[in-house]
Amino acid sequence: MTISFGNPDRPNSYIGKTVPRPNAPRLVQGRGKYVDDIVLPRMAHVVFVRSPYAHAGIGSINTVEAMAVKGVLRVFTGADLAKVCTPWVAVLAHLKGLKSPPQHALAVDRACWVGDPVVAVVANTRAAAEEAAALVEVDYTPLPAVTDMMSALDTDTPVLHPDMGDNLAFRRLHEEGDVDAAFAKAHKVVEARFKTARHTGVTLEPRSILVDWNPAEAQMTAWHATQAPHMMQTVLAKHLDLPEGRVRVICDDVGGSYGIKVHVYPDEVATAAIAKIMARPIKFVADRLESFTTDIHARDHEIGGRIAVDKDGKILAMDIDDWTAIGAYSVYPRTSAIEGNQVVNLCGGPYDFAHYRAQTSVVFQNKTPTCQYRAVGHPIAVAVTEGLVDMAAAALDMDPVEIRRRNMYADDAYPVTSPAKMRFEGLSHHASMTKLLELMDYDGLRAEQAELRKKGIHRGIGIASFIELTNPSPFMYGIGGARISAQDGCTVRMDPDGSIVALSGVTEQGQGTEAMLSQIVAEGVGVSPAKVRVITGDTQVTPYGGGTWASRGAGIGGEAALQSAMALKASILEVAGSMLQSPVEALDIRDGQVVDSATGEARMPLEELGRIVYFRGDTLPKGLPRELVQTRHFITSDYPFAFTNGVQASYLEVDIGTGEVKLLKHWCVEDCGRIINPQLVDEQIRGGIVQGLGGALFEEIHYDEDGQLLNGSMADYLVPMAAEMPDMVVGHVETPTMESALGAKGAGEAGTAGAPAAVMNAINDALRPIGAQVTAMPFTPERILRAMGQIED
Amino acid sequence: MKAMAGGYARATDVQHALDLLAGADGMGRVLAGGQSLIAAMNMRLSTGDMLVDISRIADLRGVTVEENRLRIGALTRHAEIETDPLIAEHAPLLTQAAGHIAHAAIRNRGTIGGALAHADPAAEFPACVLALGGMIHVQGPDGTRDIPAEDFFVDVFETALEDGVILTAITLPLAEASEKHLLRETARRSGDYALAGLCLVKRAAGHRLSAFSVGPRPLLALAAMERLDAGDIVGAVSALRAEIDPTGDTQASAAYRRHLAGVLLTRAMAEITGEPA
Numbered sequence A: 001m002t003i004s005f006g007n008p009d010r011p012n013s014y015i016g017k018t019v020p021r022p023n024a025p026r027l028v029q030g031r032g033k034y035v036d037d038i039v040l041p042r043m044a045h046v047v048f049v050r051s052p053y054a055h056a057g058i059g060s061i062n063t064v065e066a067m068a069v070k071g072v073l074r075v076f077t078g079a080d081l082a083k084v085c086t087p088w089v090a091v092l093a094h095l096k097g098l099k100s101p102p103q104h105a106l107a108v109d110r111a112c113w114v115g116d117p118v119v120a121v122v123a124n125t126r127a128a129a130e131e132a133a134a135l136v137e138v139d140y141t142p143l144p145a146v147t148d149m150m151s152a153l154d155t156d157t158p159v160l161h162p163d164m165g166d167n168l169a170f171r172r173l174h175e176e177g178d179v180d181a182a183f184a185k186a187h188k189v190v191e192a193r194f195k196t197a198r199h200t201g202v203t204l205e206p207r208s209i210l211v212d213w214n215p216a217e218a219q220m221t222a223w224h225a226t227q228a229p230h231m232m233q234t235v236l237a238k239h240l241d242l243p244e245g246r247v248r249v250i251c252d253d254v255g256g257s258y259g260i261k262v263h264v265y266p267d268e269v270a271t272a273a274i275a276k277i278m279a280r281p282i283k284f285v286a287d288r289l290e291s292f293t294t295d296i297h298a299r300d301h302e303i304g305g306r307i308a309v310d311k312d313g314k315i316l317a318m319d320i321d322d323w324t325a326i327g328a329y330s331v332y333p334r335t336s337a338i339e340g341n342q343v344v345n346l347c348g349g350p351y352d353f354a355h356y357r358a359q360t361s362v363v364f365q366n367k368t369p370t371c372q373y374r375a376v377g378h379p380i381a382v383a384v385t386e387g388l389v390d391m392a393a394a395a396l397d398m399d400p401v402e403i404r405r406r407n408m409y410a411d412d413a414y415p416v417t418s419p420a421k422m423r424f425e426g427l428s429h430h431a432s433m434t435k436l437l438e439l440m441d442y443d444g445l446r447a448e449q450a451e452l453r454k455k456g457i458h459r460g461i462g463i464a465s466f467i468e469l470t471n472p473s474p475f476m477y478g479i480g481g482a483r484i485s486a487q488d489g490c491t492v493r494m495d496p497d498g499s500i501v502a503l504s505g506v507t508e509q510g511q512g513t514e515a516m517l518s519q520i521v522a523e524g525v526g527v528s529p530a531k532v533r534v535i536t537g538d539t540q541v542t543p544y545g546g547g548t549w550a551s552r553g554a555g556i557g558g559e560a561a562l563q564s565a566m567a568l569k570a571s572i573l574e575v576a577g578s579m580l581q582s583p584v585e586a587l588d589i590r591d592g593q594v595v596d597s598a599t600g601e602a603r604m605p606l607e608e609l610g611r612i613v614y615f616r617g618d619t620l621p622k623g624l625p626r627e628l629v630q631t632r633h634f635i636t637s638d639y640p641f642a643f644t645n646g647v648q649a650s651y652l653e654v655d656i657g658t659g660e661v662k663l664l665k666h667w668c669v670e671d672c673g674r675i676i677n678p679q680l681v682d683e684q685i686r687g688g689i690v691q692g693l694g695g696a697l698f699e700e701i702h703y704d705e706d707g708q709l710l711n712g713s714m715a716d717y718l719v720p721m722a723a724e725m726p727d728m729v730v731g732h733v734e735t736p737t738m739e740s741a742l743g744a745k746g747a748g749e750a751g752t753a754g755a756p757a758a759v760m761n762a763i764n765d766a767l768r769p770i771g772a773q774v775t776a777m778p779f780t781p782e783r784i785l786r787a788m789g790q791i792e793d
Numbered sequence B: 001m002k003a004m005a006g007g008y009a010r011a012t013d014v015q016h017a018l019d020l021l022a023g024a025d026g027m028g029r030v031l032a033g034g035q036s037l038i039a040a041m042n043m044r045l046s047t048g049d050m051l052v053d054i055s056r057i058a059d060l061r062g063v064t065v066e067e068n069r070l071r072i073g074a075l076t077r078h079a080e081i082e083t084d085p086l087i088a089e090h091a092p093l094l095t096q097a098a099g100h101i102a103h104a105a106i107r108n109r110g111t112i113g114g115a116l117a118h119a120d121p122a123a124e125f126p127a128c129v130l131a132l133g134g135m136i137h138v139q140g141p142d143g144t145r146d147i148p149a150e151d152f153f154v155d156v157f158e159t160a161l162e163d164g165v166i167l168t169a170i171t172l173p174l175a176e177a178s179e180k181h182l183l184r185e186t187a188r189r190s191g192d193y194a195l196a197g198l199c200l201v202k203r204a205a206g207h208r209l210s211a212f213s214v215g216p217r218p219l220l221a222l223a224a225m226e227r228l229d230a231g232d233i234v235g236a237v238s239a240l241r242a243e244i245d246p247t248g249d250t251q252a253s254a255a256y257r258r259h260l261a262g263v264l265l266t267r268a269m270a271e272i273t274g275e276p277a
Ligand SMILES: Cc1cc2nc3c(=O)[nH]c(=O)nc-3n(C[C@H](O)[C@H](O)[C@H](O)COP(=O)(O)OP(=O)(O)OC[C@H]3O[C@@H](n4cnc5c(N)ncnc54)[C@H](O)[C@@H]3O)c2cc1C
Pocket: B029, B030, B031, B032, B033, B034, B035, B036, B037, B038, B039, B054, B074, B100, B101, B102, B103, B106, B109, B110, B111, B112, B113, B114, B115, B117, B118, B120, B122, B123, B124, B125, B161, B165, B166, B167, B168, B191, B192, B193, B194
């Protein structure tokens, strides 16, 4: 059975249409169920005493006063929890040389960043636990802190983990072609240093977990705001010495994740350990300060880049030297080497060139650990690549669009393998660029810009082409030994009244997974989406799967849903054929009715078929299969990743007196393959762009040289807000992947990938006549005036 | 984090509030709009306060013209100031300022008395009242007192208000017919505290200029005012940059703020004189 996607008038044509999100009314009416909404009998709250030092030895711990606070039940130290919870080491075999020391649920001898959990206080209320936590006395011995990235490997810098030998967590050098020779013969070589600031995800709902241990059943149940319930099941089972089958992870509504909630956090594992020890439900909900000091950080990179071009603007070679500092531990189980690795994989991505060298150096330091956050590594790689391409264009006096035209892979060149050894099945750089230029009226904007410049108004236009990694195969984590599923499954069943229930291993974080699944299942079976109930996020209920990460929900989970829905349709029609004495090929299901496929004439409603199968099965021929539950799984196998592509443009104005940047408009044309729900895709792109614009202009975690976090609140860590956001125009080109019948690739991260580069290029376009250039994000008013030489210290 | 208050009482009138404060053993704390205080309590920066809620005291509300001065009750909310016709007519500087303060939800609760008593060096209203030459009226156990704005702001979050005393109102001279008011500030995002800001008042008698977010308290820029009166804008910019005392933080360095203050003054004067900067 196939679906003729080309025909928008086909029956049940829900795939490709904007249909309402089934969970939207519930969420906007405040009827969602987040972890913090769940209250269980005998539930207690845990609060963590966290290290105020970036690096300190932990001496004696005095809990007498804390225990005396009314409502306090118990206090746990690292040594207490180490008895029931084993430490973890976040390395993966395919990231050769990656090292990281064992990390405990609570720090045992040494605290390694400001916020590292040291003591857990359990009380009847959160307020009592906080009051008691303030009274715990820990005898810290401050140790020298490693806080500067670029000097972390110097011989006079202390080694953060003596057992590790040095502060280098991971290094990878990739070399293709003859880079030095290409640079030597180049017409022009352009070189720059870039910086991307340390960010964090700032989810609306903070990290939350509620764990219960039922000794009578020897069963642990964790209600968890997570992207990957099955991964967490494995982690909790392994480190608390339980059979996987006796750990159930339930993930109801999640208030945003952006990658923040796909990692293992020591305080969350500690909560589970405490629940097991106390045999009662324990809740932990991070407050905002804890979010800033303990949610993973990301994007803290410094990159030296060089590009060599010939006189026609053809890229001859690129040479990238990426550095990132990941905090004191590689984060479990995905590791903190992936972001740097992605920079190596993705630089130069859109372009057809031959000689490429890239190295990433990943170092330890005494700050909050960094790990995967929306569009992992992409905003960095795209900023470096697109920044260098624009600088090369300027050096050649060539239009930024023209230089890209001359270098992007031709739309009919696929399949190709990039110099970074990434394999592309089918991309559409040129078609996307053409569409972008139309949408933005590029020539008109250039004319307006020139006109305004005469009046002393400094506007800039910035373009950024990009590729985006989606639909990962086991090549991402599984081959390295992590029990992280790249496969996903869906079970679809028809109940007696003809309604459909779909159980999926991918998860809903607020991004619309359940809407996407409901319309795929609706089309696959032949009912309206309102007839489909979707259940996600329960390891004991749904098929095993990976959850939400690397833009895989629609491409992997969606295909599993489509295949299981079509399988269910086939088994329904088999029963219908028997009941109606008709060949199965002559029947179809449309809008909940079995119909004659040629004429569309209604033959039988599904509820009648359901009534017979479930209550009068005696009237059907013995031996007739009547399996109205079908499960299918999907995994990609032809390509390690389904790459998508796109191009963004930013139009902005720089106030050269104050250094302020005003975003005037933003465009994005992207190609995520088959679009399942246009509005969901557009809003994913817009939301992603906003996060990218945040990185370009606002977001930056600051530490002082002792490793103290300086801006751990929403007043001081500036997230992008509506008033500063420009109007955004989103367009699409559709190149479906051939790996699946659905043809969908991921769309959730593309906006974030390209936006910072587009803004950087636009600012530099505005500043170029003044002879100034910025490459360190975020581009604050001060950084812009400093680049212009306006600030006297 | 969960706030830890020592107690809470709602005052029915000013005398009741003063009695509650007097009986609070030094832990008394006035609660007005709560937009600074509750945030501080929620971060446990302030614990154990005996909260005396004055927000229902009718006498502390309202905007009137009395004896040729504009009187604004301490509990007048930012959102009311933004739309009040008497304020728009007689002290348009405050109307302009209100639009720069935080976001609608905060402006609906925050009060001008709270903003002045809180004395955040980056806040708009203290600088406005200073530029306008306002008078701050307070009432305590020993009766009432009038404090000129110039003597009121002492240091970061520190004013001439003593413990147990309530700020009841401010009064301002009515704007002259030809008077010009201008508030200019630069913030990272709309609604954020300014990186630097200026209040400029041009009267027949001369210029008044105050600066905020460029020192431990709002500053009346006397040296710059003198240069402005002399018609020397470039000199005023240098004088302003010399007399302010900004500190750096994660948003901007002291040097940037000093530079910015000068840019804002140049622009404000261009706007007031109609001559390009
Ligand atoms: C996100 C956010 C952004 C903000 N941005 C800005 C901004 O850009 N500019 C700005 O100016 N402000 C800003 N504010 C602060 C806001 O304007 C507050 O409303 C104001 O500072 C305090 O007023 P309040 O009535 O809420 O006072 P409260 O919070 O109730 O009290 C503040 C302090 O003043 C004391 N106090 C209050 N009223 C009196 C009185 N009548 N007599 C004696 N003491 C009193 C209290 O005891 C307390 O110490 C912001 C606040 C938030 C939460």
